Amino acid sequence: PSQWRDGRPHQLALHGWTGLGGAMLPNQDTTQLYLHPCAVVQIDQPTRDFYATARVALGVAESLDDKEPARAHLLNALDDAFNMLDTREPFDEGFYDSIPRAHAALRAKIEAAGPPLDATIVATGHAHLDVAWLWTVDQIRRKAGRSFYTVLRLMEEFPDYHFTQSQPQLYDFVRQDYPELFAAITERVAEGRWEPIGGMWVEADCNLTGAESLARQFLLGRTFFREHFGRDAESRVLWLPDVFGYAWALPQLIKQAGLEYFFTIKIGWSQYNRMPYDTFWWQGLDGTRVLTHFSTTPEDGGFGTSTYNSDATPSQVIGTWTNFQQKELHHNLLMAFGYGDGGGGPTREMLENIRAMTAFPATPRLCQMDVGDLFRAIESKAARHLPTWNGELYLELHRGTYTTQSRTKRANRKSEFRLHDAEFLASLAAVLDSDYEYPAATLRHAWELVCLNQFHDIIPGSSIGPVYVETQKQHAEVQQMARAVQDAALSAIAGRLGDSSAPESTQS
Numbered sequence: 001p002s003q004w005r006d007g008r009p010h011q012l013a014l015h016g017w018t019g020l021g022g023a024m025l026p027n028q029d030t031t032q033l034y035l036h037p038c039a040v041v042q043i044d045q046p047t048r049d050f051y052a053t054a055r056v057a058l059g060v061a062e063s064l065d066d067k068e069p070a071r072a073h074l075l076n077a078l079d080d081a082f083n084m085l086d087t088r089e090p091f092d093e094g095f096y097d098s099i100p101r102a103h104a105a106l107r108a109k110i111e112a113a114g115p116p117l118d119a120t121i122v123a124t125g126h127a128h129l130d131v132a133w134l135w136t137v138d139q140i141r142r143k144a145g146r147s148f149y150t151v152l153r154l155m156e157e158f159p160d161y162h163f164t165q166s167q168p169q170l171y172d173f174v175r176q177d178y179p180e181l182f183a184a185i186t187e188r189v190a191e192g193r194w195e196p197i198g199g200m201w202v203e204a205d206c207n208l209t210g211a212e213s214l215a216r217q218f219l220l221g222r223t224f225f226r227e228h229f230g231r232d233a234e235s236r237v238l239w240l241p242d243v244f245g246y247a248w249a250l251p252q253l254i255k256q257a258g259l260e261y262f263f264t265i266k267i268g269w270s271q272y273n274r275m276p277y278d279t280f281w282w283q284g285l286d287g288t289r290v291l292t293h294f295s296t297t298p299e300d301g302g303f304g305t306s307t308y309n310s311d312a313t314p315s316q317v318i319g320t321w322t323n324f325q326q327k328e329l330h331h332n333l334l335m336a337f338g339y340g341d342g343g344g345g346p347t348r349e350m351l352e353n354i355r356a357m358t359a360f361p362a363t364p365r366l367c368q369m370d371v372g373d374l375f376r377a378i379e380s381k382a383a384r385h386l387p388t389w390n391g392e393l394y395l396e397l398h399r400g401t402y403t404t405q406s407r408t409k410r411a412n413r414k415s416e417f418r419l420h421d422a423e424f425l426a427s428l429a430a431v432l433d434s435d436y437e438y439p440a441a442t443l444r445h446a447w448e449l450v451c452l453n454q455f456h457d458i459i460p461g462s463s464i465g466p467v468y469v470e471t472q473k474q475h476a477e478v479q480q481m482a483r484a485v486q487d488a489a490l491s492a493i494a495g496r497l498g499d500s501s502a503p504e505s506t507q508s
């Protein structure tokens with residue numbers, strides 16, 4: 001930006017966090033942190049654009065089968081283009097002069113290498129932000145801020161960039177910590193380029209969380225999106241890419257909360273069995289059916305077989321189509337790209353890849369669009385032919401999460417019970433006593449804390465120790481609020497019953 005080119009020194013501040021970065025690696029007792037060399041550079045845009053096209057062409061060629069003619073055409077195109085570069089003196093005028101010609105030739109030969117596949121991958125930018133995991137909730141507030149600033153900056157450079165982000169709790173942190181960032185996000189939401197997605201307050205665990213809490217996750221989450229982004233921005237898709245299994249009751253809750261579709265990749269991580277479908281009707285206990293799609297994007301060299309953290313590489317784009325099991329039914333698939341778990345989101349390289357692969361030989365077409373609209377398109381094309389899965393979506397992995405950190409699970413259940421009693425008594429008091437003011441704000445805050453701690457790495461027990469110190473404190477706070485509400489409500493009720501000798505509250 002021009003304001004920095006004033007000939008004066010400027011300070012660049014880098015923030016790093018020395019947390020448990022390497023704790024996932026086997027045989028590593030202590031965390032190893034690396035600071036790789038970094039530099040402030042000036043980008044020569046034509047060179048960078050040429051490099052991006054060449055990178056994608058090579059990636060596609062390497063991902064294609066040897067029998068595919070486009071593979072040889074692409075390798076020849078690259079060979080010819082690089083021969084046109086003037087590399088006698090690195091980075092002199094002759095080199096830069098030769099870039100446009102080489103790039104034009106490369107583009108022309110790529111186009112002549114063959115048609116794209118008759119399949120479309122909808123690529124949506126995403127930053128999976130674990131509200132706590134190998135870091136505490138304090139840290140995710142900063143991670144969200146950094147990730148979202150990056151998104152807005154890259155949106156200025158890439159007009160087609162569409163970003164999808166879940167978890168109202170994160171938006172609420174950003175609203176409190178970075179109000180100007182939140183205002184800028186609101187503008188992008190209004191433009192339709194930033195899609196608030198999902199229905200729950202956080203991406204909550206769906207096995208250990210109580211039934212009423214699941215309903216509250218939807219109530220709090222939906223209300224936040226509606227209050228801050230308007231009714232038009234309310235998501236139709238329950239977005240839970242990383243939750244460790246999905247209860248059979250969920251389809252009914254999804255529909256009753258006003259959502260229509262369900263998205264995950266996690267069942268692809270099952271240890272033994274693969275689900276026979278990637279797009280299907282998921283039927284709940286009561287018979288409610290929800291159109292469900294699993295993203296089939298492969299994880300390059302990673303842990304699971306499918307990912308919500310795609311790097312948008314050619315092999316992942318081609319792999320998304322290759323892995324899809326129901327090619328006879330529809331040709332529109334979802335790929336969520338961008339660094340995730342600790343956030344970060346899409347990078348410039350990923351966005352360049354996607355731009356280059358809009359229509360690339362022997363490769364699925366790529367576009368960026370609203371995820372809700374993709375589900376709508378799948379429904380209109382294939383709804384009548386989709387198979388039905390009638391049962392829970394059980395994950396054959398992470399099983400230890402049912403038994404570890406039992407103190408946290410117990411505290412969650414106690415908070416749920418206490419809030420039930422407090423709400424029941426407060427409602428009764430409000431009916432009996434017109435002077436009694438229903439403590440809506442207190443109860444809402446209490447439910448927000450309970451819902452926050454049902455996040456899919458908190459209540460299952462998969463977070464680091466310091467997370468649970470905070471969780472215990474917050475559950476104690478919730479139970480204290482519930483008790484205060486209960487006592488005040490019992491007082492009001494007792495006063496109306498006209499029995500002045502009755503004790504105000506001896507219940508626990």
Ligand SMILES: [Zn+2]
Nearest residue numbers: 130242341456
């Ligand atoms: Zn996660």
